[in-house]
Amino acid sequence: MEVVALVSGGKDSCFAMMRCLDYGHKVVALANLIPLDDAVDELDSYMYQTVGHQIVVCYAKCMGLPLFRRRISGSTRNHGLKYSVTPGDEVEDMFALLSEVKRQIPSVAAVSSGAIASDYQRLRVESVCSRLGLVSLAYMWKQDQTLLLEEMIRRGIVAITVKVAALGLKPSAHLGKELVELKSHLLHMNESYGINVCGEGGEYETLTLDCPLFRNARIVLDDFEVILHSADSIASVGILHPLAFHLEHKPGSSSSIGDGAIAQENSSSLYEVNGGIVHADAEDKQTSSPAPTSDAYPNIDVCISKTGKTVFSIGCWKKEPSGSCASEGLKADLVAVLSRIENQLKEEGLTWVNVLYVHLYISSMKEFGLANEVYVSFITEKKCHLGVPSRSTIELPLVQVGLGNAYVEVLVANDLVKRVLHVQSISCWAPSCIGPYSQATLYGEILYMAGQLGLDPPTMKLCPGGATAELELALVNSEAVANAFNSSIFSSAIHFLVYCSARLTSSEKEEVEHKLQNSYVGNLDCSRTGSYPTILYVLAPDLPKGACVEIKPTLYVPTNDDDDGDAMRELDTGGSHPASSKVPSEWSARYSGLHDSCCLIHTVAGRICSAVVSITNDIASKICSRTEHLSDEHLKALAKFCAFQLAKILIDNGFCWDNVTMLRFYYSVEHPVAADVMSRAFSEVFTELGEADSSCRTDGVPIFNMVPVSGSGCSASMNNIITCELLASKA
Incomplete structure (x- = not known):
């Protein structure tokens, strides 16, 4: 440039x-x-x-x-x-x-x-x-x-000092001196008094x-x-004229x-x-028409999972027949979806400034640029005075299951207490976010980090070396972002969502898994606490920039008044809090024996719970008589199993449905089930669960988002039929 x-x-x-x-x-x-x-x-x-x-x-x-x-x-x-x-x-x-x-x-x-x-x-x-x-x-x-x-x-x-204003720097002795002459003195002052050796605290200026x-x-x-x-x-101030x-x-x-x-x-x-x-502002030049009413888009479905008191998610997509070509294209679909979300926020008395995180799912990564153009017409710096939300973007097989060309899920907070890190400058620190999405958003004690690629920060290009090299650099980039919040992905990670490109071979996916596992096994913080985050792998047809891997860490960042010496300690099973979650007794009798074999759980300081539940073909065969073709009856049985496992996790760890801030079900399109059929099966199950536990539903609205993927699982084989991803938090 x-x-x-x-x-x-x-x-x-x-x-x-x-x-x-x-x-x-x-x-x-x-x-x-x-x-x-x-x-x-x-x-x-x-x-x-x-x-x-x-x-x-x-x-x-x-x-x-x-x-x-x-x-x-x-x-x-x-x-x-x-x-x-x-x-x-x-x-x-x-x-x-x-x-x-x-x-x-x-x-x-x-x-x-x-x-x-x-x-x-x-x-x-x-x-x-x-x-x-x-x-x-x-x-x-x-x-x-x-x-x-x-x-x-x-x-x-060759630079000389033209201003000094710090302890240990005297105008008579140090003004006009070259950097090379002052280097040892500056380093000594840094050790003695903590001054910035480059003068970033205003200690000195150079010419x-x-x-x-x-x-x-x-x-x-x-x-x-x-x-x-x-x-x-003590600290006299002088300048050189x-x-x-x-x-x-x-x-x-x-x-x-x-x-x-x-x-x-x-x-x-x-x-x-x-x-x-x-005073011309670029945003003022963008003409935006009033958001259409909900009636303007009759084929738009919206799913609100509002169990939490202050944090909830909204999932929105355009309803189409499976495999249909009736869609008007990505632009029209995304405008419709974002307009519907914008209206939903207004109905809640909220705006885009309340959004913490955006999952942007599109049907083709080739139209990523177009998707961004639409996105920035809705979500701008001007509309988000506290900072724009963090974001991850991947391609998913949406059209295949009748979800149009765009699916957007947003995490929303009722109050305005978020802290956003949005560095748009290209630097050597971490990949820049040029545009209206940020590197990370901290809300309460949870840090929601944007999807990280294996980008070389100063060039913003993917590093060579394939999937494992990209993962390694993505971890380095994530650590740089975490450090900005005085945290670390190795001591504070709650959960990792790892997106893998469908281009990867089986051996490459296994190498990615081993690389991520080894990065934790060899880390002193994790080895000391014995505390490892839950990890979920998702197979996507394509990722931004043609990347092999994208990671999305979620971290626990305790407040200053948190006196928990070991913030990442695990809770005893059974919990120390009264649990209000309940499950029908017949579910317990049928599914209890399978619990330990399919669940990954990570709890933090009694306040946060992350869980991943897997339904593999082996588990499904124990629940259903057959898995090659999933009938409505089979889907409902699998949905009951998922709901039971999640309820049990909440009960055992002292949480209830009111604490759930995010619940997502990834289902493989290898099994030809339309999205509306899958969603209906889970809705019926949660309705039944709601009869046993009123906290699992609010105003009759389901508390989950269904996400179609090429594959998912707790391992890089990603061969699950359905994978559940849950995050619960106590204020």
């Missing part, structure tokens, strides 16, 4: 440009924001470094690139972490600056910034990029600062005088003065460099961006 680099003069913005080149991008322009008054060194800004701005103008000749500059007329008016368009805010100056760059250089597709740890700055750059249709590149984001500092020095960045990008000349600082802002005896400097020609350079840098600057390489700011 062609990139415009935000430059402050500091080491970070220069090294960010070097990283862009490392990953094959081309920096074609520089953009810099400076104070209104040249005599002012530093602004009271949360966003911009301006100390040394007098010298940044030299970068155009040093690099042989055009430099766009704008004077900052705004101030900090929007103090929230998440930024929304605010007239008069200093962020709007960045928007105006980059707008002009894009106007003059239409080929620019991305913006480089030197963000390392500041969410405040990253989110504002991402906001501006989103409005302008640009990609944010932040290759230093979340990287180890000690390693970054060492790499900057090793790769030839780059030379680096490999300066192909034409280096900057020589001839004279400066130290201005003391605060003479505090440049008085005289010049450019020094580099051997081999084709440019003619004079001695008086600013005076002789070529006007064609310096662009002053002036004028007012047009």
Whole structure:
């Protein structure tokens, strides 16, 4: 991509440009924001470094690139972490600056910034990029600062300190010093006082005088003065004000460099961006018609599993005859489904901001781009002020069982207390989420993570090496996301949903299973607690980007007041809480003997229960007289078995149906049963169960979602007829 680099003069913005080149991008322009008054060194800004701005103008000749500059007329008016368009805010100056760059250089597709740890700055750059249709590149984001500092020095960045404001840094002793001279002192200060060695806490600021990008000349600082802002005896604050400097020609350079840098600057390489700011938001340009009423789509089915008090799921699909070609296509089906969900949310007094997670199932991954276009017309940053929901997307055999081309399941919370991590910048940290879906959503003590592929974060390409290599990198990416919540997939995972592509051979699927198992067996946290998450494998016809594997972890992230020393301890069977769940006595007599052979259960701190129940051909043959053709009677028998096992899990572990937040039944399309037939069988069973236990139904609505798959199971063989996936949580 062609990139415009935000430059402050500091080491970070220069090294960010070097990283862009490392990953094959081309920096074609520089953009810099400076104070209104040249005599002012530093602004009271949360966003911009301006100390040394007098010298940044030299970068155009040093690099042989055009430099766009704008004077900052705004101030900090929007103090929230998440930024929304605010007239008069200093962020709007960045928007105006980059707008002009894009106007003059239409080929620019991305913006480089030197963000390392500041969410405040990253989110504002991402906001501006989103409005302008640009990609944010932040290759230093979340990287180890000690390693970054060492790499900057090793790769030839010559930068001096122009501001100090931390314990252990003195203006008289440390201003004007090069990084290489200060490295050992900074590392010592980090050990002694915990300062950020790259200055991310505002401890110091730098000015780059030379680096490999300066192909034409280096900057020589001839004279400066130290201005003391605060003479505090513990952490005095001082800045360096440049008085005289010049450019020094580099051997081999084709440019003619004079001695008086600013005076002789070529006007064609310096662009002053002036004028007012047009507050145009990309989302405002999207025209959205009022959501159709439910009557507008008579063939749309909606399933609400509202057993929980605060969290429930909605599943929605377009009802079609099995294998029918009557559907109008993916776009029409997805518009109908999302419109129906939107109306259902309104009926509940809710909006998209209440949605925690979205499962997007489509009939063909070839239409993934089209599905995204429809999706973003419904779910936007503007509609979700607390953050957009996390999401996973896979292809499923929907048409085959009469579910149209799109099936959407959303997890919804009645209250607005979620915490969302949405990093849109491309970095080395974890795959970016460019668009309205986030890496993870934390609600209560459960972290719902987006589907993770084996993507190389800085390039956003699938790693080579096949399924096991992809799984390994997907786990690394998941761990990076978990770390952002001070958690780990190896000590906090409740459940793993592993999607495998139908392209995989039997041996490749087995290798995936062994790789995942070994990653836990060899992990110290899991070995110490003896606590392993439940794992469910689902076979899908295709995955995004043609991936072999996609994983979706669910984690337990305890609150600060959780005094449970071992958060992942297992409950004793039988539970310590009175159980209200009940099952008909005849079910117990018929199915009790099969319980242990088909269930995986994981409970956490007495508050969360994850379970997977498998119905293999062997188990089905013990329940039904035959399994090659599943009659209505056979389906009902299997449904009763599933309901019994789930009820028993809840009873044994001190939970009840009111605690269930998610219940999903995956059924293999290898057995030719239409979705409505399968759903009807389970509905009848839950109606019968409801007569014994009123908590398993609310207002007569079934409490489950049926999902057709190519295969599923607790092992990578994925040969189950039906697999049940349950998550229960106590507030």
